[in-house]
Amino acid sequence: MSLTTQRTMVEALNLALDEALSTDPDVCLMGQDIGCNGGVFRVTKGLQGKHGQDRVMDSPLAECGIVGTAVGMAIYGLKPVAEIQFSGFTMQAFDQIEQNMARYRNRTRHGQPLAMVMRTPYGGGIRAVEHHSESREAYWAHTPGLKVVIPSGPRNARALLAAAIQDPDPVIFYEPKAVYRAFREDVPDDPEVARLGRAQVVRNGSDITVISYGAMMRPVLEASDDLSSLHGIDVEIIDLLTIKPMDTETIIESVTKTGRCVVVHEGHKTCGIGAEIIARINEHAFGHLLAPVGRISGYDIPFPYFQCEQHFLPDPDTIIEKIQDLMTWQ
Amino acid sequence: MSLTTQRTMVEALNLALDEALSTDPDVCLMGQDIGCNGGVFRVTKGLQGKHGQDRVMDSPLAECGIVGTAVGMAIYGLKPVAEIQFSGFTMQAFDQIEQNMARYRNRTRHGQPLAMVMRTPYGGGIRAVEHHSESREAYWAHTPGLKVVIPSGPRNARALLAAAIQDPDPVIFYEPKAVYRAFREDVPDDPEVARLGRAQVVRNGSDITVISYGAMMRPVLEASDDLSSLHGIDVEIIDLLTIKPMDTETIIESVTKTGRCVVVHEGHKTCGIGAEIIARINEHAFGHLLAPVGRISGYDIPFPYFQCEQHFLPDPDTIIEKIQDLMTWQ
């Protein structure tokens, strides 16, 4: 049996980056303040000291520049891992992401594939200022050519980031910053690499399927504990892990079994990930549905200033109430 | 009875802009080549000559700059109508759209509302080069604070653009370039102003609801002609016109009546407008559905090079086949 160490998500991500830098000379990191400062969340702490300034590059303050030059490095055959300090600032790089990062492989008919990762912390809950709590994974899910990965805990964060770096396609790696230091988990000391594109059934249940990912997994787990202990409702929980391409099969299998479903995410509602999941269930499991699919999400308003953020974010009670509603839906 | 003139959509849009410039001294236009060149599609033809260089401004080649300075002009109290030459280039302005255009009203608690419009041609079908055929209205629909309007013909284009310019909120005005010169329609000579936020039932029917907008309205209409004449299927057609906020009520009323529905758009599938419509029907009319909602959309691949574009775009036969399927769904 291999050894494990208790790590936070930040430490687990740092481990994955360190392993990638140590084993693959083509891997390099690029971003604002990632060098001797170790990144504003310390995800890259110590890596520049260990691997050098050539491979862990502090960048000027320009997100478009970070992604755009990373695209070029990837064309040249490197495997850049670009960090954008907060996902709210990926808007500055939207053009390079949509026009180049997502399209080079197709444009060159596999001739210049880009094996690159853009990491960025997303989501609310840390009492941050405006533009620091965005969850806009739906933008990337709507963009052909990208993969979108969102871990929910230290262990899968490490294994998924390792997989994203090794993946032959460009990956948007969204890190739930509210989970960064929220808890520790056993993470294997030996390398562990997940498989992208697979959702995980983290709890089996028969009454209803809850589909979520990232930081929302915690309220989901909490809610389903209560539902089972207090209300005798047996919840099956799916952690998407990869948002795009989506593991439709796992979703459909579960919903076909339970007949009921709720999706939970903090990104905005309209055209969000929940809408897509509902559309897929509608397409593939309509006949099995005993109730409409519930949708719990961020509202269609700008993420509120932090004194009000806790009410904006989906919480266990909201999930419990929605599930109770759906269990008795006629 | 007021007089009308047969106009193409380009001419109708030109009329709306001319009227706005003539009646409201705060209206101004801004964009690449919109001045003496009249815009690459000639939508602004003659307007600089008539209203002057101060109000019809040729801009440097920078989309972010166009939207960003338009934001400033709107803060100052003007009503800028910014043109982005192709919707594919709105990616360059994503940051200004999401961070400023969409948020100023909220950020300043109504103190600095932005009455501004960003016009841009979208969609495929004109044998254009890469990045010239994008339909990414879902990005904007997912962005809180924006309104998104998409006309389908000359008359509603004029009335909707007039409404968008008068609207107190920022509007993304997506123009279906494949329709620009595709046909003429009677457009009233007197000003006509639509009401934003309202879908239009363009044909009443009892068997199935088809929901679409923009350039896809034409294949939809064609398909439903055939369905009624050849197959006796009575299609109700909804033209969304405003994508955000969406007229859910009209949708639900129709689907509640027909029990069946297909959505048709050329934007990509995942997290597209179709997904959102399906989610809303799921939420509000689940019990009335006799079949899953059909979704016909652009595929989740980059818009293909133009020798193949006609196969990528939803066509009447695809719509007919899907509707026939749904009519017999068990």
Added chain:
Amino acid sequence: MDTKPVQLDNIDVLQVLNEEGMVDTTKAPPLTHDQLRRLYVAMVLTRKFDSRMLAMQRQGEMGTFAPNLGQEATQIGQVFPLTADDWFAPSYRSFGAQIWRGWSMEQLLLLWAGYHEGFPPPEGVNDLPFSIVIGSHVLPAVGVAMGMAQKKQQHCVTVNFGDGAMSQGAVNEAFNFAAVYKAPCVFVCENNGWAISTPLQRQAATESLAVRGIGFGIPSIRVDGNDILAMVAATTTAAERARAGQGPSLIEAVTYRMSLHTTADDPTVYRQEEHVDPWHQRCPLLRFERYLNRESILTEDECRRIADECEQRVLEARAKFREMAKARPEEIFDFVYHTMPPELIEQKKDYLSRLARKGLNP
């Protein structure tokens, strides 16, 4: 083709008050004693506010914020020439300038404490709300200036940003738009040597950032940003040029970030104290004070009294803030659109029931 070399003028460097507090009278702006005292008071107030806010943050009463210790002269100098009809577009580190412009300190505290009420420019203050996104307010500021030009108003806009912001594409686009449209705009780049942990040498390959303006055809100058008189002189000239229809200017105000980047930052990780040390001598307040004392414009006693008064004003603001600081979670839907669309009415209903469940019904 004309084959003569393209001539580039040198970039002027302006210092009026040297590090010993001696004035170069040939360059000094014509200020009354009253004006000089007001400048001094504003700088002291900025510093008092800064250190109080830091204390409040450390005690958990305030969110993350960006101190501006040592940047008081750039702060106040740049807004001094502005009239109420001129506009100012602050950065997140511009609270000194914001107070001068008429933002109340209690509002600024609300802002940094995460209350939405802190954001909108106060009634009658022609400012933009500040921008958290680096550089994203610069294009809108130029847009305001273009609006002035279009409406034939002889006013100007001053926009404040950092050395880091110079790297953003959007900021460079703003330079170009301003230059091409001759927008009445004053760009004040507060070069404090750092963008979080990134020193200037990794931000740009030029020694002076003023040269960037030259690249866009914008008259540019490098100014000692710790010299309040140089700041006033440079920004007054630039504002006058702008109002007279002569277009934009760029002022590189050379200063130093003496404190943390933000309260979430730990500079000991990335910079040595030796780098900071020389800047203590160059303190903009000290330097100005020496001059005022020597010229008997303010005595040392008066300076002490001003310090006390400023401290008092800050404490009063804190008291007001504490009274006002009340989250209104029920309002978060109310400012997104002019009229709330049906889909938001529905979502708000859902949200209010969530609040009710938490016992937070309005």
Added chain:
Amino acid sequence: MDTKPVQLDNIDVLQVLNEEGMVDTTKAPPLTHDQLRRLYVAMVLTRKFDSRMLAMQRQGEMGTFAPNLGQEATQIGQVFPLTADDWFAPSYRSFGAQIWRGWSMEQLLLLWAGYHEGFPPPEGVNDLPFSIVIGSHVLPAVGVAMGMAQKKQQHCVTVNFGDGAMSQGAVNEAFNFAAVYKAPCVFVCENNGWAISTPLQRQAATESLAVRGIGFGIPSIRVDGNDILAMVAATTTAAERARAGQGPSLIEAVTYRMSLHTTADDPTVYRQEEHVDPWHQRCPLLRFERYLNRESILTEDECRRIADECEQRVLEARAKFREMAKARPEEIFDFVYHTMPPELIEQKKDYLSRLARKGLNP
């Protein structure tokens, strides 16, 4: 603070071959007769290809494309110094340079005729595919250069773009990244006076675009872009600097867009013929030809023969193109990801059934 003015050097303007075809031997690059002949052939071929493609477009055989009549010297001059290990990042108007680099003309025809096969750089050609989005290839080009530096390869990247592209924020970010990382990169701004209908004066407020480079600390030069020898001299120096680890250069190549912006454009709407006229005299081909004839490097007869041969090569390419031009609609899903994910497999199935309905099954 150092209060000496910031000194800026003048920007050199380079012309070797004047409008009469006379050479300034002190500045001429050391080229063999064979090299000179190759340059000439490439320029003639570019022109022949351009006019044939225009004819094909007018006959409906080609999609919208961007002619480069009159820009042959900038086109060929910039790629002449590049080895196969160096990289080139073209703009959509760079087909002359692309042919030099090893792209077959039939492939370029496929590209402009809307066939996906036209896009990927050919085997062994270290180029980027061109960018339709103005300026969006410049940052990736700098990234390639940064990759070279990181891998300690002494090669360089040349990236080509227009005067309009200078306004894009991303391009200015690229200048800054290249300067800060000393990336081995040669920026060639082909200033042809127009961005569609926008003349240079509305694009920028400076007379020379080379000054933009200075603003980022990049050695910059203004070159007569209709002078092939000046182009070769300037780009050779820049490439050598880059390979030697001395960082990027910016070359403003001053030329003129003699023809349409693209075949969808009608310049008579926005520019007077008088503006174009003087440029006929400055034709880069004519000027070079005069020189070659006078120096007996090529006789007039030889020039005529070269023209015929080039025309022949273009016609052969057209014939090959016609054979190859076959849409493969069944392939549009096949290059998006390394391995097609299940959701795309499902969508492709749906799509293939649509094709089948149209009788287009593969």
